[in-house]
Amino acid sequence: MGTPVLIDISSTLLLIAFLLYIVATICFVVTITGKKWSVEQGENPKKKWGKIGFLTTLVGFGCHLGFFFLRWIGQGHTPTSNMFEFMSVLSLTVILGFIIIHAIYRVASLGAFVLPVTVTLIGWASVFDTNPKPLIPALQSHWLTLHVTTVSIGEGIFAVGFAAGLMYVLRTVDQKKSSAQTFALEFFLFTVLILVGFIILSFLFSAIGYEVSFEYINERGEEQTITYTLPAIAGPHEGEQITAERMQPIISTPSWMQGVDAPRKFNTMIWSVLGGLVLYVGLRLLIRKRLGAAMQPWVMELKPSMLDEISYRAIAIAFPIFTLGGLIFAMIWAEQAWGRFWGWDPKEVWALITWLFYATYLHLRLSRGWHGAKSAWLAVIGFIIIMFNLVFVNLVIAGLHSYA
């Protein structure tokens, strides 16, 4: 279906955008870390690198937009209907959020933390099935485009608030002694490394085309064949391996894990955690201090008050957009498609939870005691909730929205 040529071009554009974002990230990191450079005559080299980084980001954004529209034309509907498309659109709107906030505050170094979010999201998106799929009747509506893009724009700007919040935490945490905050920060960075580990492993094993299949009795008591794309550390409970010459499972999935394809998901989780552990421990051995402590000098030159304000401002700008897309458009569409504007579907509830969370955040900002570290942590948690809703609720908690 559609025009395969355009889809191919769009995929290439996404790859180019991905690479440009990596280049831009490096430029931004140079901006914030290269303080030892002497100021030569002419332009401040830091400013120059910031400018180069921002221009690279803009070019990347252009390619990314090209991906979006070519895929739209190529498949005949907006690329907003499966996990790959949701994530690549979100990665696009994160950059949009960065451009908006940059236009207000002109803090290029923010890019050093925002762009990795996009890079990770594009990488993550590519783990899912990237083939265009025909649109089922429930999704054939202009509201699909409106709802998903508006929500994404809101979430993209929330992501900028998250990045600034994270930078605030990195900047202000006292790394001289270990505390609950340093622990929480390390734990968060570890979680990010789990994700990175998952993406790298998925790519490695899909590059060599690894597959191993099992037969087992699934959660509905039916016989099922399940195919792993990662070597099986945990096989299905009382499962039988049907692909020869592959690693034998070391353990079996606990029988109480009952869900669609639970054994494979459990196995993937083990791999991801192991991958994250290897990365984390490796890095710790390499730099011999907390990751947070190693990153702290990067952000040392930034003013905490500026980061606090950017984080708050980004969330304040994003909140009405999220309300419009995630609640109002969602209700109008739900009314039109399902005959009820609100149905307590898990995805809807999680959108409400996200909304309530940020509403609480904005109210707490009224009192001065919640400025600074507390509010920065809330900005971080808020984005974790968004990612949870995007990934976990779609893939694990079944509901009307689980298309991916």
Added chain:
Amino acid sequence: MADKVKNKRFVLRVTVLVIIALALGGALISAFMNDDTPVRVGEPAPDFRLDNVEGDSVRLSDFEGQGVFINFWATWCGPCREEMPDIQAQYEVFKDQGVEVLAVNIAESELAASRFAERLNLTFPILLDHDRTVTKQFEVGDIPSSFFIGPEGNVVDKHTGILTEDQIKAYMEKIRP
């Protein structure tokens, strides 16, 4: 002056709180206390009109002054098949004492219903609820389901599930005019 302000304030607060309390109380009570069934024991039964298997129109209100036993059934329902002969037997006893039986068949063909009645020698009217309107009106879920309407048109009792002949007799005595 301060007292005046204070009084005004007090009045405002009380007014706002009372309005909220009344509005919410009303809303919550009607939402949670209402059992939302249109056919309640002690209240008038909703009137309806259906065709019987002969094609004649029958209304519940035609039987004012008589006790009416409304039985919802279908040929595919085992317990319905089982209790029919007992209903017929009691009908023959109470027919002359002013009790009528209306057997409402749920969404089956006229042929299926009339053949069934012929086979069991049923002599009371068999009504056909093709589109389940009356079934929904009486909120019938499981069948057999029986409603007992007194001579004044009020629901005297209702019963879901199979009835024994003794029960049928007792109910009929209750609605006898």
Added chain:
Amino acid sequence: MEQIRCECGHENPYGTEICQSCGKPFDNKQDILNMRYEGVARRSQTYNKSLVDRIWNFFASVRVGMTMLFILLVASILGTIYPQQMYIPQTVEPLLYYEEQYGQLGYLYALLGFHNLYSSWWYITLLVLIGISITIASIDRFIPLYRSLKRQGVRRHPSFMSRQRIFGKSEVDHPEKVMHRVKAQLQKQRYRVREEDGALLGEKARFNRWGPYVVHVGLIILLIGALIRIMPGVTMEEYMWIRDGETVPVPGTDRQFYVKSEGFDLDVYDETSAEEWVPEEFRTEAVLYENVAEDKMGEPQLEEIKRQTIKVNQPLKHDTLKLYQSDFILNEFSEFSFHVKHKQSGDILGEVTVDLYQPQSQYDLGGGNKVELIEYYPDFELDENQQPATKSNIPNNPAFIFEVTTPHVPEGEHSWIFVGQKIEAPGNENQYELSISDVQFNNVSGLMVREERVLPIIYTGLGIAMIGLMMCYYWQHRRIWIQQEGNEIWLAAHTHKNWYGMQKEVVKLIESTELMNPSHLKISKDFLDKEE
């Protein structure tokens, strides 16, 4: 409950932090002034005596509101651990279902009522309490804030000025001239300017301050709509199955409306290539009628009011009544035709066509040949006594007993027909046989019937809330005070959000009017930077 008398002579109510006339702060500190709610006395802070006051103060507290919001948040999360009851099969016993699917935890979940969390009395009560909290907290803050901003003076007390985050002063030679220039420049920067004995107040986007209250009004309307919705009889949710060609009353409308299906159909994407087919479109060609008969229970008199193809995402709407494409059954048997054949000669006497929903009993083939349908089982099975019976009224597995009467067999002979097989009545050899000659199929369309009368309320609430949110976050209330203090001109500025933007505007103002050197401007470092 003493009134606070300011040195300017103004009587301020108890609890006031900043004089409502001249702006003198009543605390004797030197740090940056807390400008929240303009330092007015909030009602909740004033009295704390009677029960009424206590209830009022409870709901007016932001802390209480936030706590309730947090509980709501956590409760909502709990409700998504396992599917809610509305998403599990409707026929099963919930406690058993949850235990079977999710083990002990599932059982506990259902036992505690979490499977019906969002309609539980305590969840709704929580929503209601939040609604009350929003209402009272808004009244408590809005009225004094509105008065304060409405009545605010232009000339401020020196200590009010010097304790603003953006403050500057400089000596000038001709204060009047400078003030004149400043006024013009403020207007150029689109400030609304008020002047009062040598003092200027430039103000911008004051409506931004009403934003939160507009949002709250919208949310209250939304909550009221939601509350009305749970009252009986406000919404109607029904379901109907309709066969191709049928005209049936719309459930829930007391025979006011009838709908006819002129056929259900479905399209599939690229049938050949896909491993499993993906539907492209479901649609029912529907006609909506209104029954205009006086007596709704009597013979309906139908008048066509609308003709539309109902698709997913394109419901049929008539006033508040809506019909949605929801489900379908393809290829249900609708008609069977039989040839009646004389077995020996092979002559076909005629054809009998049986409508499987409303079968006739007599079929006249002419020439004295008759067929009677004696028994009909739409969904044939043998019951517990091994007697023929039907499982349902849907013709999934139709079975028939016919009696054929001809001049040759005036007493008639019986034949049994099941789908796919024939059995003759045992005992005697039949002369005639019936064989299926044609089968007709029907599609059945599942339509959802909805009437949502609160929809306008809900949308109004959402719209108002959205406008309020934009007022809150896309505009900022900015104020600049400029006044003569002897030979000096003092400048102070305040905003609630976006200090960065405020700062830029002040710098622009002083640079273009040469009011003072920007380095004279004291922009207080943020509290956070100080804390380091």
